[in-house]
Amino acid sequence: xxxxxxxxxxxxxxxxxxxxxxxxxxxxxxxxxxxxxxxxxxxxxxxxxxxxxxxxxxxxxxxxxxxxxxxxxxxxxxxxxxxxxxxxxxxxxxxxxxxxxxxxxxxxxxxxxxxxxxxxxxxxxxxxxxxxxxxxxxxxxxxxxxxxxxxxxxxxxxxxxxxxxxxxxxxxxxxxxx
Amino acid sequence: xxxxxxxxxxxxxxxxxxxxxxxxxxxxxxxxxxxxxxxxxxxxxxxxxxxxxxxxxxxxxxxxxxxxxxxxxxxxxxxxxxxxxxxxxxxxxxxxxxxxxxxxxxxxxxxxxxxxxxxxxxxxxxxxxxxxxxxxxxxxxxxxxxxxxxxxxxxxxxxxxxxxxxxxxxxxxxxxxxxxxxxxxxxxxxxxxxxxxxxxxxxxxxxxxxxxxxxxxxxxxxxxx
Numbered sequence: 001x002x003x004x005x006x007x008x009x010x011x012x013x014x015x016x017x018x019x020x021x022x023x024x025x026x027x028x029x030x031x032x033x034x035x036x037x038x039x040x041x042x043x044x045x046x047x048x049x050x051x052x053x054x055x056x057x058x059x060x061x062x063x064x065x066x067x068x069x070x071x072x073x074x075x076x077x078x079x080x081x082x083x084x085x086x087x088x089x090x091x092x093x094x095x096x097x098x099x100x101x102x103x104x105x106x107x108x109x110x111x112x113x114x115x116x117x118x119x120x121x122x123x124x125x126x127x128x129x130x131x132x133x134x135x136x137x138x139x140x141x142x143x144x145x146x147x148x149x150x151x152x153x154x155x156x157x158x159x160x161x162x163x164x165x166x167x168x169x170x171x172x173x174x175x176x177x178x
Numbered sequence: 179x180x181x182x183x184x185x186x187x188x189x190x191x192x193x194x195x196x197x198x199x200x201x202x203x204x205x206x207x208x209x210x211x212x213x214x215x216x217x218x219x220x221x222x223x224x225x226x227x228x229x230x231x232x233x234x235x236x237x238x239x240x241x242x243x244x245x246x247x248x249x250x251x252x253x254x255x256x257x258x259x260x261x262x263x264x265x266x267x268x269x270x271x272x273x274x275x276x277x278x279x280x281x282x283x284x285x286x287x288x289x290x291x292x293x294x295x296x297x298x299x300x301x302x303x304x305x306x307x308x309x310x311x312x313x314x315x316x317x318x319x320x321x322x323x324x325x326x327x328x329x330x331x332x333x334x335x336x337x338x339x340x341x342x343x344x345x346x347x348x349x350x351x352x353x354x355x356x357x358x359x360x361x362x363x364x365x366x367x368x369x370x371x372x373x374x375x376x377x378x379x380x381x382x383x384x385x386x387x388x389x390x391x392x393x394x395x396x397x398x399x400x401x402x403x
Contacts, residue, residue, distance in 0.1 A: 003279045080275040081288070083236065084336065085264025087257055090292040170263075171236045173275055174227065174348055 002073065007102065008146035010066050014106035017059050018146055022110070024051035025142035055123055059150055062100065063157030071164040075172060095161040099154050107147045114138060180234045182245075183344055183376045184210040184233050189242035191228055191399075202228040203239070204399040212343070215370045215377045217390030225399040227348055233378065234267055234346045235259045247343050264289070268337030268375070270347035270366075271358040274329040276321040282332045283308065286339050307335035310372075311365055327358030331365070336371060343378040345369070351386065363389045 028048035071078065078091050117137060181288055191203035202225045218226045231237035232244055235251040244252045247266055252257065263269075276285045286304040295303075308314040313331040321329055330350060338346055347366065351359030363379075367389050370377045379390065387393045395403040 017310065054246075075275050076273075076275060078270070080277070082260070083269050083271075083275075084289045085260050085340075086292060087260040130365060169236075171231055172233065173269075174236070 006031060006069065006073070007098075009060070010102050011106050013062060013110070014059075014102055014150070015109045017055055017109050018106055018143075018150060019060065019113075019138065021052065021055040021059065021149065022138045022142045022146040024048050024055055024146055026138055028052060029142065056149065056153065059153040060156045063154045064100070064160050065157075067095065067099060067157035067161040068164070070098060071161055071168070075168060078165060078168050079170050079173035082168070083173045088166055091165050092162055095165060096158050099157050099161070100151070103147070103150050107143075107150070110138075110143065116141070181212040182209055184208065184378070185243075185245040186229075186233060186239075187243050187245075188379055189229075189232060189239045189244065190241050191225075191232060191237070200269075201399050202338065203232065206242070206399075206401055208233075208394065208401065210376060210378065212376055213370070213374045215389065216258060216379065216394060217387045217392070218378065218380045218394045218396060219384060219387050220382065221401075222394035225394040226323065226382075226396050228399075229396065230346055230348055230380050231393075234269070234344075235262060243349060251306045263323065264293070264340065266343040268340070268342035268345040270330070270333050270337050272349040272352040274321070274326075274333045274353070275331055276329055276336075278321055280312045281318050281320055282313065282324065282335075285321070285332055289336055289339055295392070299397040303339050304335070307339040308353045309331070311335045313337060325358070327361060328355050329356060330358070330362050334362070334365065334369070334382055338373065338375065340374060341373065344378065347377070347379045350382065351381070351383070359386070 008018075027044060030044070074095075078095075081091055081094075082088075114137075181233065186206055186208040187375055189203050189206040190201075191281055193202055195246050202332055206225075206229060208229075218229060218327040220226050228237065232239050233246070235244070235246065242252070246262065249262065250369075251262060254262065276282075277288065280288065282290055283301070286317065287300050290300045290303065292298075305317070308317050311334045313328055313332040313335065316324060316332075318326055322333070324332065334350075339348075345366070350362055350366070354362060363386055366377055366379065367401075368373055377390075379386075381387070393403070
């Protein structure tokens with residue numbers, strides 16, 4: 001099942017980038033404040049900004065690449081759907097739906113992962129009196145901002161998908177030899 | 179007088195291939211009555227698939243008109259063509275063209291998903307279509323688990339779920355063994371009789387033309403008989 005493999009691989013890549021981006025955001029937020037050594041704050045802030053920009057660029061590239069892969073590997077399927085009466089809009093909904101679904105699914109994996117990390121840490125390392133000091137390695141705020149940024153990053157992929165779906169003629173369904 | 183389902187008048191179609199102009203259809207005039215079973219037969223490259231594409235609105239003629247069920251599809255825009263295909267046309271493909279990650283019944287239902295019909299009605303229609311082509315017991319299988327003949331039957335169920343006025347089939351037996359191919363054509367004949375659907379089947383195999391009420395024979399872009 002090629003489509004399942006594709007979905008799994010991209011979900012895990014998205015998951016890794018969501019963690020990376022959230023961590024960069026958290027690092028950036030943590031540099032706000034006072035520190036006895038200002039140059040440390042400066043270095044941390046620069047590292048966080050570079051890391052954030054890099055993760056954003058990779059997430060945009062990945063979404064464009066994923067959209068390209070979907071529309072390329074599903075050419076026959078898209079052409080067949082157009083043959084049987086799907087409009088361009090109907091097909092776009094399917095492609096955009098897959099892009100958004102992968103993003104949301106990756107977010108759920110990260111969220112689930114965080115819950116387990118919290119549970120694990122709380123159980124093994126924290127006593128009841130210290131529990132209020134505890135926070136997971138990624139906080140909820142940066143994670144929510146990351147998912148919003150990630151959804152915005154999908155726009156690149158969505159535009160690619162729109163263009164390629166529009167250009168794909170239904171007659172391809174009859175021409176392609178597998 | 180019988181209703182005319184498809185009327186092609188003065189249809190010309192050319193392709194440019196590596197700098198050469200290929201005249202695929204030359205002044206083609208065809209009339210197909212509602213409920214007819216038409217076989218389009220001819221050697222490879224004679225223009226039969228191009229004629230099917232033009233008649234079904236998948237391709238536009240360079241000249242001439244194509245009237246399908248009273249509507250000039252050569253001048254319809256893309257959205258209108260999509261609607262015509264969804265409401266009036268069914269396709270059966272040589273390569274079956276089933277979606278690999280959907281089960282047989284989902285493949286059949288897929289045609290009606292973008293419509294306003296309720297899920298239950300879509301499912302009922304898909305079951306009826308699968309039953310009509312005698313493959314209902316395989317409804318929960320994926321295409322990769324089906325034989326070539328079964329896949330083509332699922333493809334046929336998908337083509338009839340919306341009760342089209344015309345069904346176009348491009349070499350529907352091309353990827354099947356002779357027995358399965360014969361069964362598929364017998365099934366198309368049965369659907370033609372039971373549902374009254376107009377059938378237009380393209381084949382290069384002259385032994386299959388016996389299934390048609392009428393044969394359109396093509397050679398070098400022209401209708402020769």
